[in-house]
Amino acid sequence: MNVFLFLLALILGICAGKTRAPRALVNNSGKALTILIYALLFVVGIEVGGHREALTNLKEIGLQSTAICVGAVLGSGLFSRLATGGGDKEDGA
Amino acid sequence: MELRALAFLTSGILVGYSGLAERALAISDKIISWLLLFLFFFIGADMACKGSLGELLRLKGREIFLPFASLLGGAAGALLAGWVVGASLPLAAASGVGSGYYSITTVLLKEMADPTSATIGFLANLMRECLVIVAAPLLVRLFGKHGTVGIAGATAMDVALPFITRSAGREIAFLSFTSGVVVSVLVPVMVPLSYRLVERIFGV
Numbered sequence: 533m534n535v536f537l538f539l540l541a542l543i544l545g546i547c548a549g550k551t552r553a554p555r556a557l558v559n560n561s562g563k564a565l566t567i568l569i570y571a572l573l574f575v576v577g578i579e580v581g582g583h584r585e586a587l588t589n590l591k592e593i594g595l596q597s598t599a600i601c602v603g604a605v606l607g608s609g610l611f612s613r614l615a616t617g618g619g620d621k622e623d624g625a
Numbered sequence: 626m627e628l629r630a631l632a633f634l635t636s637g638i639l640v641g642y643s644g645l646a647e648r649a650l651a652i653s654d655k656i657i658s659w660l661l662l663f664l665f666f667f668i669g670a671d672m673a674c675k676g677s678l679g680e681l682l683r684l685k686g687r688e689i690f691l692p693f694a695s696l697l698g699g700a701a702g703a704l705l706a707g708w709v710v711g712a713s714l715p716l717a718a719a720s721g722v723g724s725g726y727y728s729i730t731t732v733l734l735k736e737m738a739d740p741t742s743a744t745i746g747f748l749a750n751l752m753r754e755c756l757v758i759v760a761a762p763l764l765v766r767l768f769g770k771h772g773t774v775g776i777a778g779a780t781a782m783d784v785a786l787p788f789i790t791r792s793a794g795r796e797i798a799f800l801s802f803t804s805g806v807v808v809s810v811l812v813p814v815m816v817p818l819s820y821r822l823v824e825r826i827f828g829v
């Protein structure tokens with residue numbers, strides 16, 4: 533499905549939240565989010581388990597996910613440090 | 626909360642693997658797309674209610690850049706590492722943008738790509754969250770307080786918050802929470818966008 537459909541849904545949601553139209557719907561958005569995420573994870577799980585090839589090459593999956601994790605950690609750590617002033621000058625302890 | 630997310634995913638995998646859900650497998654793509662549409666709607670409604678992005682205005686000085694640096698750095702680092710090990714580049718960038726918010730990232734990667742990509746994105750972001758929990762003191766020494774908050778990404782507002790404050794001091798709590806909130810709001814939008822953007826740029 534198109535990414536723009538998701539953005540459209542997001543914008544519709546923001547409008548619904550701002551206009552305060554159906555109160556009961558919007559007020560429970562946190563609860564709805566939790567339920568939707570759980571349902572989605574369950575269905576995605578079915579897909580992952582059902583497509584057995586997704587689980588066959590565990591070595592490659594492990595390597596790639598570890599590398600991506602390490603890269604993301606180093607990148608966000610360095611960028612965040614630089615963006616906020618290159619370090620904590622008051623970092624005594 | 627976190628354990629429950631893991632439990633739902635695992636039980637789904639078991640059901641799928643056992644072959645009990647052959648019929649569900651045939652329509653699961655559609656189910657996921659529709660659930661995602663509703664998910665995005667409620668994310669929007671939630672944002673509007675809580676005014677999450679408004680939290681940004683409460684940060685002072687250069688701290689306002691922190692959530693964006695966290696997202697951008699995560700994407701850049703993951704992209705580079707993904708290229709080194711020969712992973713799909715859009716997958717690597719989107720997983721890096723995931724910022725430890727593994728539930729949403731997993732689901733979105735399934736939608737954008739395939740079950741294998743979803744598994745990789747899930748593991749990469751789960752590891753990122755675990756790393757902050759396990760190694761916060763080390764991360765503070767290596768990257769400083771702000772760097773640690775950036776590494777925690779979306780988890781800086783809840784799961785990782787106590788571990789960050791224990792290692793980096795209580796005064797970082799507010800910044801950590803706020804940065805986590807802003808990153809969490811941006812992740813659902815940025816994961817699909819970064820995936821498509823990298824796909825465009827690198828033509829894969």
